[in-house]
Amino acid sequence: MKTAILSPNNVQQAAKWLNEGKLVAFPTETVYGLGADATNSQAAQSVYLAKGRPSDNPLIVHVNGPKMVWQYADIQQKDTAMKLMDAFWPGPLTIILPVKAGKLSKTVTGGLDTVAFRMPDNAITLQLISLLDKPIVGPSANTSGKPSPTLAEHVYHDLNGKITAILDDGPTRVGLESTVLDLTSEVPTILRPGAISLEQLREVIGTVQSDHHQIQAGEIPKAPGMKYKHYAPQAQVIIIDSISDFAPAITRIEHKKVPFAVMAEQKVLDQLDLTSAQETFSLGESLASASHLLFAALRQFDLNPQIKYILAQGFSASGLGAAYMNRLNKSAGNTHFKTQED
Numbered sequence: 001m002k003t004a005i006l007s008p009n010n011v012q013q014a015a016k017w018l019n020e021g022k023l024v025a026f027p028t029e030t031v032y033g034l035g036a037d038a039t040n041s042q043a044a045q046s047v048y049l050a051k052g053r054p055s056d057n058p059l060i061v062h063v064n065g066p067k068m069v070w071q072y073a074d075i076q077q078k079d080t081a082m083k084l085m086d087a088f089w090p091g092p093l094t095i096i097l098p099v100k101a102g103k104l105s106k107t108v109t110g111g112l113d114t115v116a117f118r119m120p121d122n123a124i125t126l127q128l129i130s131l132l133d134k135p136i137v138g139p140s141a142n143t144s145g146k147p148s149p150t151l152a153e154h155v156y157h158d159l160n161g162k163i164t165a166i167l168d169d170g171p172t173r174v175g176l177e178s179t180v181l182d183l184t185s186e187v188p189t190i191l192r193p194g195a196i197s198l199e200q201l202r203e204v205i206g207t208v209q210s211d212h213h214q215i216q217a218g219e220i221p222k223a224p225g226m227k228y229k230h231y232a233p234q235a236q237v238i239i240i241d242s243i244s245d246f247a248p249a250i251t252r253i254e255h256k257k258v259p260f261a262v263m264a265e266q267k268v269l270d271q272l273d274l275t276s277a278q279e280t281f282s283l284g285e286s287l288a289s290a291s292h293l294l295f296a297a298l299r300q301f302d303l304n305p306q307i308k309y310i311l312a313q314g315f316s317a318s319g320l321g322a323a324y325m326n327r328l329n330k331s332a333g334n335t336h337f338k339t340q341e342d
């Protein structure tokens with residue numbers, strides 16, 4: 001089976017295929033998702049197979065608005081959830097709620113008694129959910145362990161032949177996956193940082209805590225997805241926390257005489273002598289553009305097997321920077337450049 005690429009005006013065909021239990025990748029404002037009818041457990045099962053995803057890692061349920069949520073979620077936490085939905089939906093916030101008994105299969109919830117909901121900010125996908133008139137499950141549409149797809153081409157690269165179609169709506173706006181907020185813990189807890197920041201959530205519901213530390217061996221993480229290796233390219237990523245450290249980092253790698261690449265904002269690239277770099281990737285002009293382009297950069301460098309190191313610009317870890325640094329740290333296995341070699 002060759003995977004079909006559908007343009008937005010073919011959204012009805014996409015809905016028809018989903019209704020038949022087939023897999024269709026869909027655009028969102030964060031990254032592309034791998035869609036299946038959330039009420040069809042066999043279809044949801046094939047999502048895990050296509051991605052090569054461990055079956056204990058639950059799927060996000062995408063809805064077209066709060067009304068659809070309350071068909072599947074228990075009304076505990078309803079007031080807090082409604083405040084958040086009013087403030088941030090449609091948008092990059094996923095909310096974990098207790099599941100209504102018997103409403104969603106174990107395949108979707110990963111066997112947990114909670115479920116993650118999100119209303120994506122993409123007109124075509126909201127139309128798709130409304131046409132289907134059922135929620136769609138949607139993990140990021142990448143092969144498990146690879147960077148999430150921010151272009152239809154990335155989805156095609158990973159999943160061609162494994163899914164029926166990709167609904168192509170161009171590049172995604174944000175480029176990093178949604179903020180995952182658990183409302184079932186005593187204090188609302190961020191399990192994965194995204195474009196909706198801790199500060200923004202606190203403004204709406206008061207106390208919020210953050211729990212997205214690196215998972216240690218033997219520890220049971222609250223978001224099962226946090227324990228898996230993510231985003232790591234074949235080359236070793238080294239994070240450059242201070243722009244003035246790029247030049248000494250390049251000098252040190254030149255001594256090793258191994259091929260390397262550099263990814264940084266354009267104004268940083270412009271200041272550097274990059275004649276010895278195999279490849280460079282411009283992250284644009286800001287933290288927002290760097291977030292938008294991070295996964296595309298990691299995928300680009302993976303096409304060149306010669307590259308052994310990737311020097312990547314770090315940002316301060318607040319606001320959107322918390323989400324960017326969370327993904328970059330995972331891709332680097334937390335490797336940061338130090339001016340003094342240990």
Ligand code: TXA
Binds near residue numbers: 059109176177
């Ligand atoms: O932006 C996004 O969220 C994208 C787009 C497609 O919507 N989706 C996405 O899905 O990133 P996925 O499956 O790649 O990541 C979902 C994360 C995983 O880390 C998973 O473990 C966690 O959310 N998660 C899902 N349901 C959960 C639950 N009931 N309890 C705790 N964590 C949950």
Ligand code: MG
Binds near residue numbers: 139148
């Ligand atoms: Mg993912």
